[in-house]
Amino acid sequence: MASDKSPADPFAAVREATAAHRAHHKGCGAYPYDNGPLLGALAATANARRILELGTALGYTALWFARGAPEAVIDTIDHDADHVHLAREQVEAHGMSGHIVVHQGEFAQVLRRLDPGYDVAFFDGFTPTRPVLRELRRLLRARGLLISANLTHKGAEAYLAALQDGKTWETAFLDEERETALSIKL
Ligand SMILES: C[S@@+](CC[C@H](N)C(=O)[O-])C[C@H]1O[C@@H](n2cnc3c(N)ncnc32)[C@H](O)[C@@H]1O
Structure with missing residues (x-):
């Protein structure tokens, strides 16, 4: 029988806490991203000093x-007060x-207050929209x-088209379904 050689996820307990929270939070969309180690590796490769994340949930990907x-x-950034409270607990x-x-706040509002110069940005907040991409x-x-x-x-079409215009972004997809993309700002 094949054995699973993948290393244990050091933040598995945060994933589990996110699932437990979702089970009793009505209409909750706090689904942890399925490849945390990949995000860690990308941040390391970029030698990132500033990282921006849209969609905190309980802080697994952060x-x-x-x-x-x-x-x-x-x-x-997250607009859900429960998520923000639980994420701050995990961070501590x-x-x-x-x-x-x-x-805590709506993406559009918080983004406006931030200063440019991020090395890495991650969108994981439900449907990606064109204004957020701008x-x-x-x-x-x-x-x-x-x-x-x-x-x-559904609703991500304009965002996706902009990533593929060939002039402003250099984009590669991580999976056949084209669920996640890596894009370099040109
Ligand atoms: C898929 S979850 C994020 C999962 C998290 N990255 C992880 O891997 O554990 C999406 C989160 O985005 C937040 N969110 C969705 N739309 C938002 C908006 N317009 N402004 C702020 N937060 C938003 C939700 O409250 C939710 O916690």
Whole structure:
């Protein structure tokens, strides 16, 4: 019988806490991204100092970014007060206060207040939209990396088309379904 050689996920308990939370939070969309280690590796490869995340939930992916890029500050945004409260608890429990900053609010509003110069940005907040992409482009540095999930969601068409225009982004897809893309800001 084949054995599973993949290393244990150091943040498995956060994934489990996210699932437990979702089970009793009506209409909750806090589904953890399925490949935390990949995000950690991408942050490390980029030698990121500033990372921006849209869609915190309980902080699973923010913790992975922090693990991959120990020198980085991760700004992560969520509008759900319960998620923000639980994520801040996880950040503190993992000794990441000051390293991961959880902002509460709508993406559009919080993004407007942030300064440009991010090395990596990650969209994981339900359906990606064109106005949000414009803000992400403003905030990413030249040649910065944008990781976009949920591209198969209905309503993501304009965002997806912009990523593939060949002039403003260099884009590669991570999977056959084209659910997640890696894009470099040109
Ligand atoms: C798929 S979950 C994020 C999962 C998280 N990245 C992880 O892997 O654990 C999406 C999150 O985005 C938040 N969200 C969705 N739309 C938002 C918006 N317009 N502004 C702020 N937060 C939003 C939801 O409250 C939810 O917690």
